[in-house]
Amino acid sequence: MNRSAGRLTVAILGTVMLLAGCGRAQGVADTRRALETAGYRDVGISLRSGGGIGVARVEAVAAGAPPAEEAARVAWTTLPVRFDQLVVALGDRTTAFSYEELSRRFGPRDGSLDGRQVDDEVVESGLKLMLLLSAGAMASVGAVVAIALLAVRAGRRARRDARQAEGPTSGPGAASLTAEVPGASEGDEAIPS
Secondary structure: OOHHHHHHHHHHHHHHHHHHHHHHHHHHHHHHHHHHHOOOEEEEEEEEEEOOEEEEEEEEEOOOOOOHHHHHHHHHHHOOOEOOEEEEEEOOEEEEEEHHHHHHHHOOOOHHHHOOEHHHHHHHHHHHHHHHHHHHHHHHHHHHHHHHHHHHHHHHHHHHHHHHHHOOOOOOOOOOOOOOOOOOOOOOOOOOO
């Protein structure tokens, strides 16, 4: 595979993966912005899955921030993934909310937000990462092969050019390797010095 084909393959794979992950990434970014608008700083959102339980975690700086319940309300109304538990960590205070508890506090959730499960998102993100790493590895191997081929070609070209610069070593036009020494008899061989 030549260099431009490798670049094209990587670009296509990257675009497909970017488009596939845009919806959730945009939704998480929207939730982050909504939390910042509500007064939280240094907001981080992560999704985890373990033991069949999907956990969404919101972390933010606690200084002057509204209570954890407000962060839970914002996540409940904007985070585009179905979770079983929401953990809100504000500084050294951590509060956990179950899906049912949030539903009782803030009312039913918009159905469009529950279209994907956290564990689906985690698995899909892992598969996308594996695909991206595989594509990167293939591109790297392709680049190494291309560089090796170019190096071999350059070496062959250099040897050919060196042979042409030396000129012929036999046949017509080749330089004589013996020299005649003045005063030497015809039977004596001259040894160049």
